[in-house]
Amino acid sequence: MTTTIDKVLLLACAAILCVLPFFVSGYVLFIVNLLMVYVVLALGLHIALGETGQFALAHIAFYGIGIYTAGIINSTWQVNVVISILAGALLAGAVGYILGALAIRMRDIYLALSTFAFGEAMQWVFLNWVSVTNGSDGYRLSPSHFFGYEFTSDVRAYPFVVVVTALILWLTVHLSRSQLGSAFRAVRESDVAAQAMGVNVNVTKRVAFMLSAAYAGLAGGLYTTFSSFIHPDSLGFQATVLILIMVVVGGIGSVRGAIAGAIIFGLISELLRQVLSFQEIIYGAILILFMMFAPKGLFGEARYAKIPIAKKTAGAAQDENNAVEHKA
């Protein structure tokens, strides 16, 4: 049932995206491009947070790594955009793997705080490594090309961005259905049970971190195809929270949710860019209300919600045991 709806929705989206460039202005296409980038970012966080249950708050740091890597490669060597994007994704993935290796020793709040600290430190690096990132003046991204096809405008970059996003979506869904996807969800539900079933928990978490970071790096690379400027100010905690909101309000653990969240909140963020105070009040109110009345989000997985609420006894005890474990 849901798969049929999904297929219909997917076809409808594809149809709209195909005809869109013939009817709308460059600005609208810019927004659509940006929404695609958000979709990739949200899918990346979905892998770490939704699938594997790792509460990481450094997503935007990897996005920044992707942007700067791809941007610098583009302007230095004028290589094919595929190479620069992949380089950004690889570097982000590598850094993500290292951060994951360090961070998986921690759980929940500690994990959140340490990745949060990493994100802030990376923003500082973007801001202060002036010789590479041009620091607080911002970095001007030069147009890239795809086998000679120059991305000089939003319209020209649009097909590429849409196709890559579609590929990423396809990859995410297949990943989720693979053995690795099952391992991710096993780890999310219970470290101990996953271990008992023969899942190598540490490797799985590290891979989740790496993939999540690589997605963000790739999103950064996509951003360089249609945008001409990046400033470290837009790579801070605010942006990480925006992606977090997309994933959580969309519905933790659901691909549909991540996409819906990315589109809804991406639009709100763009439309209310001029009136910061309204944007903040609306965000805040949505977050509070959703967490109060629909904590599963728009498309929360029923399975995930079935964990009994009375788990404060068993679940809390288990959490504490785990906390003790890592403290010992």
Place this chain on the structure above:
Amino acid sequence: MSLADIWLFLQQGVLSGLVIGSVYALLAVAFVTVFKTTDVPNFAQGEIFMVGGYVALFMILMLNWSYWLVIPVTLVSVTLIGAVFQRVVMEKVVKSKGVAVQLVIATLGLAYVLKGVVRQTGLGDSPRSLPPMVAPDAVIIGDAFLTRLDVLIFVVSVSVMLLLFLMFRYTRTGKAMRAVGMNPRAAQIVGVNLVVIRAAVWGLAGLISAITALLIAPKILITPDIGHIAILAFAAAIVGGLSSIPGAVLGGFIIGVTENLVGLFISTNAIVVAPFLAIMIVLIIRPQGILGGKLQVKKV
């Protein structure tokens, strides 16, 4: 840099560090109190503090009230914000599902709302300070210069910490708060009203934040984004140990002093990144923090 300079810098750095550190320590204590009792890492801590500053600013600038009126009203209103948020929102979130992610998101929501509301008033358009509470005379300790306000900040902060210590140790409410932090079910069984205590804890955190705001707002310029300062309080709490209030105090002073020494000896640019490095180093080497000790296993 001569030896005399280094000695001077050291004195100045440590004393200024203790002053600013006491602010971090207070915010860290507020954060840890809430975290210990309700298991919620309050990402709106900085914004609650920020609102304290703006409530006071609003009354002074718009209503022309004197400090004698402004101080109590600020303390009461921010305390209420904390308590009401816990009672109305957080209780409901816990009831609906209540996993760490959802709780954190709810506090992020509060942070956004508070920031948006303050921005909406227009007071935050330009950075402002509260008018000085005490004469801006210099106080010389050793070779270091402080202002009277600095001394006031330090003395009041330390007194507040002592009062909190006494409260947690000797009053019924304080003991109930500690009991809820250790084992909510057992506390409930012996007659502690969880809902009331949790709201009281959030109220207490609001009160501490408001005191902090009143102390520091005459010294620094505040903006709606000043809540960022709470990152240093997080750092302090982590360095000291997330579950330890004395740890939070110690962490606050460590962060404050380090920040000043780094600024004086290395570069002001490095100040910003120092706390994050501190967080990561502590979390990697000793995740429970300096005074975190071994977590006790809670038997249910």
